[in-house]
């Protein structure tokens with residue numbers, strides 16, 4: 001009996017779980033420090049319009065270059081920020097940087113929309129939403145908020161109210177990672193979104209996967225029927241780029257057009273951009 005009790009205790013204190021937790025706590029502390037010292041960066045990934053045949057917009061993607069770990073995946077630290085409440089500070093910093101950079105782009109002769117990822121967790125925080133709107137009011141160009149579909153569906157009543165306020169105040173709304181959540185057509189009908197972003201998991205095998213191609217084509221038609229434009233994420237190959245164009249997709253985004261890059265590189269990229277190229281398709285690496 002004593003031996004069994006000891007075993008149970010060991011099972012409860014699984015060292016792997018403990019070290020993972022300890023690591024997350026350490027990272028949480030360091031994230032707070034990074035936010036306090038404004039050490040996070042914002043990188044931009046271009047979005048290409050088929051109709052206008054040019055880069056019409058960029059998506060802001062937050063980056064954390066950690067002193068010991070290198071670049072930490074935003075998937076990981078954004079989740080930490082959401083769970084601790086630091087997402088407000090993070091989002092505020094990203095918004096300010098984007099608005100300043102949009103102004104600098106304009107001075108350099110580039111009128112670009114900027115898409116910013118807005119955590120679904122924030123939608124229920126009315127005071128924060130109002131704060132974010134006040135910051136966005138200072139933008140020299142169009143700001144679009146990318147919100148994942150699951151976030152809206154989690155609490156549709158609150159989510160829709162917030163989104164309606166954003167739209168009334170002149171922001172655009174994009175439904176991010178479309179197809180990965182439990183999509184409800186009823187909610188899709190109610191969200192006054194301007195853009196549907198098809199998740200890259202459907203785009204990556206679009207040339208070989210009959211079913212992916214069918215789903216993407218249907219999503220494009222559905223979005224157009226609802227008055228939204230469509231962005232495909234994860235466009236890596238010329239074949240995918242061309243196929244999406246033939247399906248009536250409006251905007252392409254992915255390593256084949258351009259990877260996320262720091263602001264300085266973006267200006268060079270915009271000056272040099274000459275179209276789709278498969279040489280741009282190198283994968284970045286994150287270390288957690």
Ligand code: C2E
Nearest residue numbers: 061062074075078094117118119234235236253254255260
């Ligand atoms: P997301 O908004 O769906 O962003 C697209 C992700 O796909 C980005 O990853 C981008 O680097 C990556 N990507 C773009 N094109 C390609 C491609 O052709 N191939 C492949 N394999 N990947 C591609 P990233 O930068 O690691 O960001 C991951 C997620 O973190 C984002 O997904 C977004 O949900 C979140 N995130 C990033 N920045 C912010 C932010 O400022 N605020 C919030 N709340 N979330 C953010």
Ligand code: MG
Nearest residue numbers: 059117146176
């Ligand atoms: Mg996004």
Ligand code: MG
Nearest residue numbers: 176177197233
């Ligand atoms: Mg996405």
Ligand code: MG
Nearest residue numbers: 176177199200
């Ligand atoms: Mg995503």
